[in-house]
Amino acid sequence: MIGSGIVKGMAQTAKNFAGTYIAPRKYLVTVEYPEERLPAKENARNFPFLVFDGDDPEAGLRCVACRICEKECPPQCIYIEKDKEKKPDYVGKMQFQPSVFDIDISVCMSCQICVEVCPFDAIRMDTEFELSNPDRFGGLLLDKRRLAKSNEYCAEIHPEETEQTEARRAEDVRKAVAKKQARQQAASSD
Amino acid sequence: MSLTFAIIAAIVLTGAIGLSVLRKTVHCVLSLTIVFFGLAMLYIRLDAPFLGFALVLIYVSAVTILILFTVLLTRNREIETDVSPYSRGSIAGLIVGGSVFAGLIWMIYRAPLSRGITELESPASVKSLGERLMTEYVLPLEVIALLLTAAMIGAVIVAMKDPG
Amino acid sequence: MEVLLLSIKEQLVALFPAVLQPLAGHLLSITPVLGVFAGCFALTTVLERKALGRIQNRFGPNRVGPAGLLQPVADGLKMIFKEDIVPLKADRTVHFLAPVLLATTALLVFSVIPFGQAPDGRHLVPVDLEVGLIFFFAVGSLAELAVFMAGWSSRNKYAMLGAMRAIAQMISYEAPMLLSVLTVVLISGSLSLVDIVGTQAGGFWHWHVLTPWGAAAFLLFLTAALAESNRSPFDIPEAESEIIAGHMIEYSGFKYALFFLAEYLGLFAMTSLAVTLFLGGFHPPIPQLAFVPGPIWFFGKFVVIIAFFIWIRGTLPRLRMDQLLQLAWKFMLPMAVVLLIVAAAWHRISLTWGPVFGWLFCSPPVIMAYLMLGRGGAGKKGGPRVYRYVN
Numbered sequence: 001m002i003g004s005g006i007v008k009g010m011a012q013t014a015k016n017f018a019g020t021y022i023a024p025r026k027y028l029v030t031v032e033y034p035e036e037r038l039p040a041k042e043n044a045r046n047f048p049f050l051v052f053d054g055d056d057p058e059a060g061l062r063c064v065a066c067r068i069c070e071k072e073c074p075p076q077c078i079y080i081e082k083d084k085e086k087k088p089d090y091v092g093k094m095q096f097q098p099s100v101f102d103i104d105i106s107v108c109m110s111c112q113i114c115v116e117v118c119p120f121d122a123i124r125m126d127t128e129f130e131l132s133n134p135d136r137f138g139g140l141l142l143d144k145r146r147l148a149k150s151n152e153y154c155a156e157i158h159p160e161e162t163e164q165t166e167a168r169r170a171e172d173v174r175k176a177v178a179k180k181q182a183r184q185q186a187a188s189s190d
Numbered sequence: 191m192s193l194t195f196a197i198i199a200a201i202v203l204t205g206a207i208g209l210s211v212l213r214k215t216v217h218c219v220l221s222l223t224i225v226f227f228g229l230a231m232l233y234i235r236l237d238a239p240f241l242g243f244a245l246v247l248i249y250v251s252a253v254t255i256l257i258l259f260t261v262l263l264t265r266n267r268e269i270e271t272d273v274s275p276y277s278r279g280s281i282a283g284l285i286v287g288g289s290v291f292a293g294l295i296w297m298i299y300r301a302p303l304s305r306g307i308t309e310l311e312s313p314a315s316v317k318s319l320g321e322r323l324m325t326e327y328v329l330p331l332e333v334i335a336l337l338l339t340a341a342m343i344g345a346v347i348v349a350m351k352d353p354g
Numbered sequence: 355m356e357v358l359l360l361s362i363k364e365q366l367v368a369l370f371p372a373v374l375q376p377l378a379g380h381l382l383s384i385t386p387v388l389g390v391f392a393g394c395f396a397l398t399t400v401l402e403r404k405a406l407g408r409i410q411n412r413f414g415p416n417r418v419g420p421a422g423l424l425q426p427v428a429d430g431l432k433m434i435f436k437e438d439i440v441p442l443k444a445d446r447t448v449h450f451l452a453p454v455l456l457a458t459t460a461l462l463v464f465s466v467i468p469f470g471q472a473p474d475g476r477h478l479v480p481v482d483l484e485v486g487l488i489f490f491f492a493v494g495s496l497a498e499l500a501v502f503m504a505g506w507s508s509r510n511k512y513a514m515l516g517a518m519r520a521i522a523q524m525i526s527y528e529a530p531m532l533l534s535v536l537t538v539v540l541i542s543g544s545l546s547l548v549d550i551v552g553t554q555a556g557g558f559w560h561w562h563v564l565t566p567w568g569a570a571a572f573l574l575f576l577t578a579a580l581a582e583s584n585r586s587p588f589d590i591p592e593a594e595s596e597i598i599a600g601h602m603i604e605y606s607g608f609k610y611a612l613f614f615l616a617e618y619l620g621l622f623a624m625t626s627l628a629v630t631l632f633l634g635g636f637h638p639p640i641p642q643l644a645f646v647p648g649p650i651w652f653f654g655k656f657v658v659i660i661a662f663f664i665w666i667r668g669t670l671p672r673l674r675m676d677q678l679l680q681l682a683w684k685f686m687l688p689m690a691v692v693l694l695i696v697a698a699a700w701h702r703i704s705l706t707w708g709p710v711f712g713w714l715f716c717s718p719p720v721i722m723a724y725l726m727l728g729r730g731g732a733g734k735k736g737g738p739r740v741y742r743y744v745n
Contacts, residue, residue: 002728013669243492251495
């Protein structure tokens with residue numbers, strides 16, 4: 001009969017309309033962005049940042065200025081200068097450190113290759129996306145200081161990945177300690 | 191001649207002049223609607239509001255749109271700039287138009303209505319109009335209805351021919 | 355309330371010199387209509403968007419002002435300060451006149467709608483015309499001309515296409531609309547809206563909508579009103595996904611706002627007419643409630659119908675052009691003709707034997723006509739389109 005489809009459709013929309021008042025959680029699916037936001041997914045990524053351990057971003061920076069990421073970066077948005085000074089890394093080995101580490105995020109294409117090639121787990125992808133800036137060049141060229149973020153923050157945005165990294169690093173430290181002890185034992189027994 | 195009549199006459203004449211002087215056909219049709227409006231106002235002023243509004247309803251909305259559609263569907267060029275507005279037959283046209291105008295004036299002067307303003311017994315209400323149509327003028331009404339139905343069926347048959 | 359309004363008007367008119375008094379009187383009648391319906395327009399735009407949002411499981415505008423109620427102010431400011439662009443090849447005069455004509459006609463039609471009645475019998479109506487209904491449709495049909503002017507003068511094929519669609523639609527739906535209104539005229543025996551409202555006084559059982567022909571005519575009228583005011587599901591003249599905005603495509607800034615305003619005012623006018631013709635206008639549903647002023651009853655019914663229209667807009671998808679015309683000519687027009695005959699029969703039967711016999715004799719033909727015409731409409735041609743020249 002003509003009109004029965006209309007009545008059915010009208011009933012459906014009436015249900016939707018009333019539902020938004022009666023059961024807003026089920027029917028109102030909108031997340032009102034600036035006030036509410038959905039938790040970021042584990043694999044969400046935007047632009048890279050540098051991980052540091054401890055409290056001091058300068059001393060705890062994991063980067064050893066090996067420049068692998070700079071070479072691998074497809075759009076070449078990373079610029080690194082090696083420092084003359086060396087500093088001990090997490091296993092106690094002396095390593096170089098960068099004096100300059102710049103990433104131009106207006107060039108970066110979020111490919112995550114820098115993260116994959118880094119042998120020192122020093123670079124990770126950030127999920128921060130509210131980066132709009134009135135200064136088109138200066139504001140989007142991030143230097144070492146602005147790139148450095150703590151390992152805790154990394155654990156917060158990439159919990160699984162950080163867990164694996166930490167396990168691996170703990171293993172490295174254990175091995176290094178064992179090696180050292182073995183060497184010491186060998187030295188003492190000689 | 192009252193002020194309102196003068197105003198209405200001015201409106202009608204403006205529309206009529208625009209109708210014959212303007213170059214774009216659509217503009218001519220639009221100024222034709224001004225003429226229809228003026229005539230409707232004249233009817234309303236003469237205490238025949240039904241006739242006036244019916245004129246607007248039928249002529250301004252239906253007939254004008256029909257004319258506009260025919261203009262748009264039959265002509266590719268909307269404006270012909272290379273043609274002079276004065277054609278070869280303009281003198282003959284002037285004579286024909288003038289004689290028709292003179293004849294109309296003569297007829298209107300001879301009509302009994304123009305001898306003096308006769309008072310209406312009652313203003314032409316819709317009810318009396320309907321009663322007249324259904325009693326005195328029922329035959330012409332039926333004939334017109336038949337004619338219009340025949341025309342409509344004819345139009346439908348013409349439009350129904352489907353080459354596919 | 356009616357008495358108050360009328361006496362305020364008289365007091366104000368008395369302040370003017372005698373020559374200007376008729377003019378002042380008309381101006382004072384026009385002002386509240388202008389103010390109230392423009393306010394309705396502003397409020398409807400935001401409430402409509404909120405309701406549509408709720409229907410689509412989202413919030414709708416809720417940022418500007420408390421609960422988003424100041425949204426129309428923001429929209430209006432945006433519209434006014436936008437640059438007014440006229441295309442280079444456009445016909446400037448006609449391009450300018452089109453929105454003016456459209457807005458004028460949309461406002462003029464309110465002049466015959468009665469909004470209330472004082473106890474001494476005077477009506478709250480800008481002009482009580484004997485041929486009010488004809489006036490309403492005569493002025494309302496000028497919108498076609500305005501739409502054509504807008505579409506033609508823009509020199510844009512989408513605008514022209516939209517105008518053609520709009521005119522085809524308006525002409526098609528004017529016929530069933532006029533016929534469905536004629537049933538009420540037949541019963542009331544008058545073209546004056548004041549008289550038509552007068553025949554429905556004294557309780558909801560006198561309303562025209564509560565008769566077999568009236569209910570069907572009311573639905574036909576609402577459908578045709580949706581089509582006349584180019585609203586969804588009959589919004590193919592300005593279908594955004596097909597021809598951008600139809601005849602409004604080359605308009606910007608305040609002229610576009612005028613088109614928008616005229617569209618909503620046209621809808622309000624149709625709604626007011628529906629309330630006046632079928633729902634008893636400003637009369638309360640039961641006589642005991644007469645202490646509530648007429649305009650409040652009027653606007654209560656008005657709001658219900660507008661809400662219904664918004665509901666429909668949130669539900670139904672856009673019709674195709676051929677479906678649209680088929681609905682008008684193959685279903686609504688014959689249905690309206692049947693209703694006209696049924697209304698005449700109802701008038702005879704209920705006068706002689708009472709309304710019970712009227713219901714008994716008049717509802718079967720309406721239902722029969724509905725079922726039979728509906729079956730015809732849902733047949734082969736109403737279904738999916740066959741692409742003859744493509745396949």
